[in-house]
Amino acid sequence: MSRRDEHAEISEQLVLFVAGALDRETQSRIAEHTATCPSCAAELDQWQLISGGLRRLPTPQPSPSLVARTRAMVAAQIAERREGRQNRTVLIFLALFSWLVTIVGWPVFRLLTGGLLSLLDIRFHQMWLLFAIFSALTCLAGGTAAVLLSARRQQERRFAL
Numbered sequence: 001m002s003r004r005d006e007h008a009e010i011s012e013q014l015v016l017f018v019a020g021a022l023d024r025e026t027q028s029r030i031a032e033h034t035a036t037c038p039s040c041a042a043e044l045d046q047w048q049l050i051s052g053g054l055r056r057l058p059t060p061q062p063s064p065s066l067v068a069r070t071r072a073m074v075a076a077q078i079a080e081r082r083e084g085r086q087n088r089t090v091l092i093f094l095a096l097f098s099w100l101v102t103i104v105g106w107p108v109f110r111l112l113t114g115g116l117l118s119l120l121d122i123r124f125h126q127m128w129l130l131f132a133i134f135s136a137l138t139c140l141a142g143g144t145a146a147v148l149l150s151a152r153r154q155q156e157r158r159f160a161l
């Protein structure tokens with residue numbers, strides 16, 4: 001390889017040399033060349049200056065307002081999720097409570113209107129049992145639908161963020 005060709009090739013690789021991105025053999029070849037070639041030595045100086053300057057630049061930091069906003073968003077999301085869980089618990093409790101009131105309320109109503117004897121009626125017991133099962137199923141279906149709806153609403157809100 002002629003001196004000219006080598007000079008052209010090494011001149012192209014000086015940036016990589018400064019970055020330390022070349023294999024050891026090439027690094028030492030370039031070091032040898034720049035020791036005897038004033039033009040490449042000067043260029044190498046330039047690149048080393050630039051590289052040193054880049055290294056001294058401060059690492060970009062996220063702005064405090066962005067950090068605060070992100071933190072607030074995360075906190076809001078956590079609160080929302082907790083609130084959703086609480087809502088679900090309250091809903092299940094309300095469904096159970098209304099079912100209990102209905103189930104207990106009927107014999108009480110019957111007792112008040114028909115007297116103690118009417119409670120012993122076997123047909124009333126059967127009907128009450130059927131009613132209990134039926135209303136439980138209704139409450140369960142309603143509760144499931146409500147839970148599913150609130151879960152989906154929460155998911156939609158998460159996507160909207």
Ligand SMILES: [Zn+2]
Pocket residue numbers: 006007008010011033037039040041
């Ligand atoms: Zn050179």
